[in-house]
Amino acid sequence: MNYQHAFHAGNFADVHKHVVLMRILMHLRTKPAAFRVIDTHAGAGRYDLLAEEPSRGGEWHAGIERVWEAAKGKLAAEVRDLLGPYLEAVAAENPDGSLRIYPGSPLIAKHLIRAQDRLIACELEPRSAAALMGVLRGDRRAKALAIDGWTAMAAYVPPKERRGIVLTDPPFEDASDFMHLSGALATAHRKWPTGIYMQWYPIKAREPSEGLARRLQRLAIPKVLRSEIMLGPARADAGLVGSGLMVVNPPFTLEADLQAMLPALGRILAPEGTHRVDWLMSGR
Secondary structure, eight states: OOOOHHHHTTSHHHHHHHHHHHHHHHHHTTSSSOOEEEETTOTTSEEETTSHHHHHHOGGGGTHHHHHHHTTSOOOHHHHHHHHHHHHHHHHTOTTSSOOEEEOHHHHHHHHOOTTOEEEEEOOSHHHHHHHHHHHTTOTTEEEEOSOHHHHHHHTOSOTTSOEEEEEOOOOOSTHHHHHHHHHHHHHHHHOTTSEEEEEEEESSHHHHHHHHHHHHHHTOSOEEEEEEESSOOOTTSOSOEEEEEEESOOTTHHHHHHHHHHHHHHHHOTTSEEEEEEEEOOO
16 A cells, blocks of 8 residues: 555545544643654645645545534534644635645644644655645744654654654555554654654554554553544455554543544544544553
């Protein structure tokens, strides 16, 4: 699977990962101490949904467009409040009220970090790296780096702030990226055991994601929360049917946030599918 950001911008998996990222950042903001966001595979940062790559599959129509329209209607007050900062970040890129620009994870983070917080966004692919540098240029809180994300994951932890999150969202050009997720996490966690790590993975067939879960369990990291949204049954010939996240050291508020949000998101994004939130390792 080649999960290049631009082709899938704003799809159901983007909504899933960015909503969870938003809830983590909102928790980090509750304390005045500074925090750092390290985005290891940041992509271009901003996507025109009407450009050639996002238009080719039109996946955003079943992703952010559904959530955007649902937010205009009847969402439960609790869900609306939980989704609010994410929708505000999207709206900030679309000031005329139409939906054309989708912010990637660096812009979601940039929208939510404060004056004292910092963002490092890493991207190696030359065209995307150049676009990312343009998106973040002029903001003293944020820095774009043309560096391999796996290298960055080990090199930039622990941050001097000692609080923050490492987001890892690789393109999954081959199956080895599943191995990289667990290996890079093991290295980074040894250096910064108190950091929050959020790792995204695609679900096509079940074995790669279940293999990732088994490897993370063998690492014996105390707290790992798993969140998945499935459009339908996983099978080898089905394409991308699910979005998964492993969150190491999740904020104590995150499980409850996801239990409240995912049923509503599931009805919007995957009416025929399923979702789950469970502890891979609870540390309890």
